[in-house]
Amino acid sequence: MTTTISPKPAAAAGSGDSAIAPRKWKTPILLGVFGLLALLVFALQPDASVTTRIDLNSRAVALELPPLIVPTMVTNLILAILMLAFAAYAAKLAYDRKPVPMWGIGVFAGLWVISLIIWVGAGANVPFVWLLTGTLAISTPLVFGSMAGLVSERAGVVNIAIEGQLLAGAFAGALVASMTGSWIAGILAALIAGVIVSLVLALFSITYWVEQVVVGVVINMIVIGLTNYLYSGLMYGNPDLYNSPATYPTWRIPVLSEIPVIGPVLFSHSIITYLMFILVPLMTWALFNSKWGLRMRSVGEHPKAADTLGINVTGTRWFNVLLSGAIAGVGGSFYTLGSVGAFNQEVTSGQGYIALAALIFGRWHPVYATAAALLFGFASNFRTLATQVGANVPSELLSMVPYIVTVFAVIGFVGQSKAPAASGTPYVK
Template sequence: MPSENVPTDPEVLGRISYRWPTTYGVLALVALLGFVGTLLRREDGWQQSTTYQSRYGDQWFTIPNFSVPALLTIIILTAVLIASAVYAFVVARSRRELPAWVHIVVGLAFVLAFLTWAGAGKTSVIPITSLLAGALALSVPLIFGAMSGVICERSGIINIAIEGQLLFGAFAAAVIASFFAAPYLGLVAAPIAGAAVGALLAWFSVQYQVNQIIVGVVLNTLVLGLTSFFFSTVLADNRETWNARQPLGIIEIPILSQIPIVGPVLFRQTILVYLMYAAVILLQFMLFRSRWGLRTRAVGEHPKAADTVGIKVNKRRVWNTILGGAVAGLGGAFFTVGSGLAFGREMSAGNGFIALAAMIMGKWNPTGALIAALLFGFSKNLGNVLSSIGSPIPSQLLLMLPYVITIFAVAGLVGRVRAPAAEGIPYTK
């Protein structure tokens, strides 16, 4: 007989969600029918192997290339996926929250199964360290853009202008670094350019209470037009003065950079990547452990209540939007000085919108947005690597991968997400 203190009514217990068991089941089915089934149909399926490479640059200690039996490895990983789906089903039936480690195990198992299948029987190797290093590099502007979105939208301002802030930051970094032949000056100019776009967004959204989505789209178009005009008229005519390559130097962290696989990925980077680490950690702490974060979340959730306790709602929204623009502008520097490239027309290439998707997928949390942005960066670089080793999947489909993930993320793959209650709503005292 159930205890009187334990609720038994389904409405009191809450609705059972089978989202994760279904997702894991689909991944297991893809691995079973797609990966295992494909290799079983080959005459030499059991004899094929996949070779992995971990060496990356000069290191004191490196792991030599190693090969694994493709079909057996995929079968084991598929069994892990099936077991995870069953475990997720049991957890869902008991109305408990699925532990985070299950997501990590499923993600690693599916990616390794896919890589093993893609490289089965190939003479080329799969460069694990290069794959991860490239994924981190491609994630840098996404992470900065997602952090910008978190700052602005937690304050109640919808920042659709991340794309323009990234592009203007890239433009300013390239021009200033080229003119002064100093990439670090370009790194200083980038957040200033992004802050300028953020200031325009704040001005129209707070002062004139214009629809924030419309303002963001207009600012993206404005920045695109301005940078394209100056690129065609000024930068193209005198590239050596205004648009020369000025790469940031690589900074190696002693000892840590020599760790196999992880070292070159995390600790052999430019200062921009180290600033990204600091920005995520600092924002996570400040947003949930400081008075600034408490007030920022207050004006984004219930501005009238915040106003009654003396918080200047609109002033905080303005300054936070400018700060968010500066963070996005710093991310834009990756496209030029961060990558050692000259500025190119439309070089942000939609990364601002993917950063918005990462922010939503991360549920307006810096850590969640970081993980989502890394997922997008990994999917983008995965397409590049597999195209170079001759993957059986058409390269066009691989290039579509990050955008497909974006669609699924925005469509609610991560479950119900709730934006800050006062997001996009002008406040009048």
């Protein structure tokens, strides 16, 4: 009797190798570069006796705290060593084929930012509370924009039109609030304007299956051109009637707003910032614990499977895209009703794209996206701080800081971000 020995299947022979995850060195290398930058630039001061004075007080709080005076060189040297130690730990994780935890990256970013503040404020006074409140104010529309992108892209529709939604909300809010003298009417008009922009996005992206990125870019160009035209033809000629909006009042929460540092930062804001405080935890809970969140995630990941289970894929996507416009429109009203107090051409200045970058950097998670938006807000506010303290940094470089941070963030971490599987793909029933 002849015995035939079957050859070992090729898939089985290679199964052991295919199960081994590749080593990812991008994040450890980037962390190491930033750690070395902190060591060589921030820590190595020519004069070791230089100190940085950090002012913890605010005019809105009666109780005064003594300033925090730290030796610039020694403090930054300690921070740089801690950052390099974490970079080495990240390299070990990469060697062991393990991901770098997001909380660790957040702690590293916090240490680097503190080191940067101490370095820029060397020999000067750093208004710390002003820096935090300014960062929060600049980040507010970015958070709204990133949350708008989240509800849309989690449902499978790429939202490049965040810039247009923010700009439309800013324009409509200023126009209606000026004509009615009511900021409440302004915020409602901003919401409706954002929904109208999203209506166009949903119509072409979901119903007619047009390339979603192209639609978003075209919408942004249309909104920029339309608002510029209306500003020149309507607002510019009669600003008292059409471009002098009633702005959001500042609501100081009794007792809590009197707490040093924390009070001005968290409990003395306009309604739009308080809405942001509510929106982020609400979105986090709804995304992972509600029926709407489950359906949204299923439609964005596996629309065919969701359709098989009886979920209306097209209806869910339409609802989420319109909701994204409402959120972004309200956020856009901050530019005219909350800060500037008037509409100017292209007042959003590309912040919608930075909000989209914050969403990608935050891995389509509400909390992480908010943290990224705060980082970008700090980068924008930092250039003002550097000017105030008289830092010897070229103004051209300071104006580039927010966009440099955006590029580094996306280059460094977008490879670890995984968009919803069906994002950008039209669903054909």
